[in-house]
Amino acid sequence: MNEIVTVNQISYHYTEEDARPALNDVSFSINKGEWIAIIGPNGSGKSTLAKAINGLIEPSGGEVKVGPYELNEENIWSIREMVGMVFQNPDNQFVGSTVQDDVAFGLENQGLPREEMVERVREALEKVNMLEFAEREPARLSGGQKQRVAIAGIVALRPDIMILDEATSMLDPKGREEVLRTVKEVKERENLSVISITHDIDEAASANRILVMREGKLIKEGTPEEIFSYGDQLIEMGLDLPFPEKLKSSLKNSGINVPSEYLTEEGMVEWLWTYDSKK
Ligand SMILES: Nc1ncnc2c1ncn2[C@@H]1O[C@H](COP(=O)(O)OP(=O)(O)OP(=O)(O)O)[C@@H](O)[C@H]1O
Ligand SMILES: [Mg+2]
Numbered sequence: 001m002n003e004i005v006t007v008n009q010i011s012y013h014y015t016e017e018d019a020r021p022a023l024n025d026v027s028f029s030i031n032k033g034e035w036i037a038i039i040g041p042n043g044s045g046k047s048t049l050a051k052a053i054n055g056l057i058e059p060s061g062g063e064v065k066v067g068p069y070e071l072n073e074e075n076i077w078s079i080r081e082m083v084g085m086v087f088q089n090p091d092n093q094f095v096g097s098t099v100q101d102d103v104a105f106g107l108e109n110q111g112l113p114r115e116e117m118v119e120r121v122r123e124a125l126e127k128v129n130m131l132e133f134a135e136r137e138p139a140r141l142s143g144g145q146k147q148r149v150a151i152a153g154i155v156a157l158r159p160d161i162m163i164l165d166e167a168t169s170m171l172d173p174k175g176r177e178e179v180l181r182t183v184k185e186v187k188e189r190e191n192l193s194v195i196s197i198t199h200d201i202d203e204a205a206s207a208n209r210i211l212v213m214r215e216g217k218l219i220k221e222g223t224p225e226e227i228f229s230y231g232d233q234l235i236e237m238g239l240d241l242p243f244p245e246k247l248k249s250s251l252k253n254s255g256i257n258v259p260s261e262y263l264t265e266e267g268m269v270e271w272l273w274t275y276d277s278k279k
Helices: 046-053 076-082 099-108 114-127 143-155 173-190 201-205 224-228 232-236 243-253 265-274
Strands: 003-012 023-031 035-039 061-066 083-086 161-165 193-197 209-214 217-222
Touching (some): 003 046, 003 193, 023 061, 023 193, 023 217, 035 201, 046 061, 046 161, 046 193, 076 083, 083 143, 099 114, 099 143, 114 143, 114 173, 143 173, 173 193, 173 201, 201 224, 217 224
Parallel strands (some): 035 193, 035 209, 083 161
Antiparallel strands (some): 003 061, 209 217
16 A cells, blocks of 8 residues: 555643543544545544644654654654644644745755746746736735635645645535645645645545544545445534435435435536435
């Protein structure tokens, strides 16, 4: 297997007094080019897990490996070069006074020749469809546009892995859709691996695989179809189900025989369209 991230039995306590570890014996791996969604209730350890992957915290036990590097003091900067992170609040991520300055900021530490820097900024903005906004003030953009600029800042650094920690949660539906589409396009073009921590079920449904966290533990792992089929258990955990699954569940409760496999919205429309009640 072409593993790019391997997490092996890691645990973490923020403080000595913590009765419950923020991470408790978590293991999983991610293949190159894969999109993983991490879901779970508030406080279940999702962000802590993301921090463990790029070395913002040091697990008390277990190992983390990113690309060829074991996570340790010596390799931490090589690992951070491989992993880019986008956070929740688009307004906390800006340092530049124009969009292009902002995207250039991360590159400035890399000591690239100026022409190459300009070229990389242009390329990155083009990839997230924000080139025409290059000279604008970041503060004047919509939430979705701000997050796309944040993504460009990461793309310019050419990482192997992009971690989105609730990066769409403060956006309106249009902004979410726009950011999600951007991530998909960038992922395909750059062959990135994506880890998206999310409460948004459409975002989770876009993943190849979903990990479910609860109380610091990884309690489930599967394809979106497999995970969504846990229906009521997910609702108990405070997670919303995709609309077609909710519809299926109420149809089932009214005694209608619904398909057991996961259906997208289009799939559900198709099924309803051809449904024969006399069967
Ligand atoms: N800086 C910190 N200091 C002490 N405890 C913390 C700190 N950050 C998180 N915790 C605790 O660690 C546990 C896991 O938190 P974490 O932020 O990883 O959860 P999460 O799944 O990302 O939650 P959310 O959905 O709210 O973002 C929680 O019990 C939380 O209170
Ligand atoms: Mg979090």
